[in-house]
Amino acid sequence: MTAVTEFAPAKINLTLHVLGKRGDGYHLLESLVVFAGAGDRLTVEPADGLSFEVTGPNAAALADTPDTDNLVLKAAQLLDDGAGRGARIILDKHLPVAAGIGGGSADCAAALRALNALWGLGHTPAALAEMGLALGADVPVCVHAPTPKIMSGIGERIAAAPGLPDLWCVLANPGAPVPTGPVFKALDAPPATRDSDTFWPGSLPSPQALTRFLGTCRNDLEPAARALVPEVSATLQALAATKGCLLARMSGSGATCFGLYATETAAAAAAKAVRRDGWWVEAAKVLGEGIKAQAG
Numbered sequence: 072m073t074a075v076t077e078f079a080p081a082k083i084n085l086t087l088h089v090l091g092k093r094g095d096g097y098h099l100l101e102s103l104v105v106f107a108g109a110g111d112r113l114t115v116e117p118a119d120g121l122s123f124e125v126t127g128p129n130a131a132a133l134a135d136t137p138d139t140d141n142l143v144l145k146a147a148q149l150l151d152d153g154a155g156r157g158a159r160i161i162l163d164k165h166l167p168v169a170a171g172i173g174g175g176s177a178d179c180a181a182a183l184r185a186l187n188a189l190w191g192l193g194h195t196p197a198a199l200a201e202m203g204l205a206l207g208a209d210v211p212v213c214v215h216a217p218t219p220k221i222m223s224g225i226g227e228r229i230a231a232a233p234g235l236p237d238l239w240c241v242l243a244n245p246g247a248p249v250p251t252g253p254v255f256k257a258l259d260a261p262p263a264t265r266d267s268d269t270f271w272p273g274s275l276p277s278p279q280a281l282t283r284f285l286g287t288c289r290n291d292l293e294p295a296a297r298a299l300v301p302e303v304s305a306t307l308q309a310l311a312a313t314k315g316c317l318l319a320r321m322s323g324s325g326a327t328c329f330g331l332y333a334t335e336t337a338a339a340a341a342a343k344a345v346r347r348d349g350w351w352v353e354a355a356k357v358l359g360e361g362i363k364a365q366a367g
């Protein structure tokens with residue numbers, strides 16, 4: 072078997088509704104999730120022992136995360152299940168860490184997919200997603216990347232999303248890491264548990280239809296994140312002020328916010344306008360079918 076490379080795209084929660092809380096403290100969510108053509112890249116090569124290296128422009132953001140805590144190595148251990156298989160694993164890190172765009176979960180999912188192939192284990196995507204849930208609530212949806220998905224439960228229920236028009240996004244992170252747990256803890260009152268909050272249309276064929284629909288939805292974690300990290304408000308304002316911005320909203324538990332655009336040109340111009348010292352800003356295509364073709 073030769074080397075396997077998997078793209079680990081940034082996850083964007085276009086909507087994120089908190090529908091309740093489980094007995095173990097995990098929150099029940101309903102979220103329209105899409106993936107961006109910006110992300111990390113994970114390569115696995117045949118080797119006798121297991122080794123792990125991090126390279127790339129955001130490698131330094133993982134300097135405080137011991138390799139044993141890295142979700143990539145945790146995925147390798149989970150999949151190997153004590154058999155002692157080897158692999159040289161290289162993570163090319165582009166995404167900011169603790170940023171609400173699921174970088175760790177995307178890497179974890181990419182590791183599950185890549186090692187499943189390298190080791191010839193034959194697990195289905197559904198089986199990998201079920202295993203991955205033990206490592207993070209966002210891992211199942213990332214295993215099923217890159218097509219848009221409706222995610223529910225705590226993250227384990229994945230369904231096809233409505234058809235979306237061609238879309239581009241700008242991801243903007245103000246450089247303030249936000250751990251997910253404290254944002255959920257800061258939610259005002261746990262909501263009463265309900266099954267669904269949203270009437271899902273069959274398709275949202277135009278940017279106008281999409282904008283109208285998203286306007287009826289929310290990110291319920293946004294107020295809590297804004298209170299913990301004031302930079303979120305400035306990031307949203309900067310995106311909302313760009314020409315052609317259809318919607319500006321925070322992703323996940325923050326602090327990354329996204330703007331949506333109907334054209335690549337509008338997204339590129341917006342990224343230029345939003346860029347500030349210390350911020351991470353990327354314009355990218357919102358991915359549909361064919362991740363490898365689109366992600367280059």
Ligand SMILES: C[C@@](CO)(OP(=O)(O)O)[C@H](O)COP(=O)(O)OP(=O)(O)OC[C@H]1O[C@@H](n2ccc(N)nc2=O)[C@H](O)[C@@H]1O
Nearest residue numbers: 096097098171172173207208209225251252255323324325
């Ligand atoms: C909020 C979301 C939305 O997509 O994204 P991020 O902000 O992390 O990107 C996810 O639900 C995050 O998933 P993930 O980051 O994998 O969460 P985990 O590691 O499993 O959990 C971290 C902590 O967040 C809280 N948590 C997480 C998920 C959930 N459905 N309910 C929760 O209450 C719990 O306190 C948990 O201890």
Ligand SMILES: Nc1ncnc2c1ncn2[C@@H]1O[C@H](COP(=O)(O)OP(=O)(O)O)[C@@H](O)[C@H]1O
Nearest residue numbers: 136141142168169170171172173174175176178
């Ligand atoms: N490969 C990885 N990339 C990013 N973070 C990781 C990784 N492995 C473990 N982590 C840990 O997971 C935490 C959450 O990171 P991340 O997935 O980037 O954020 P979020 O869940 O907000 O989208 C970080 O604080 C980091 O210590």
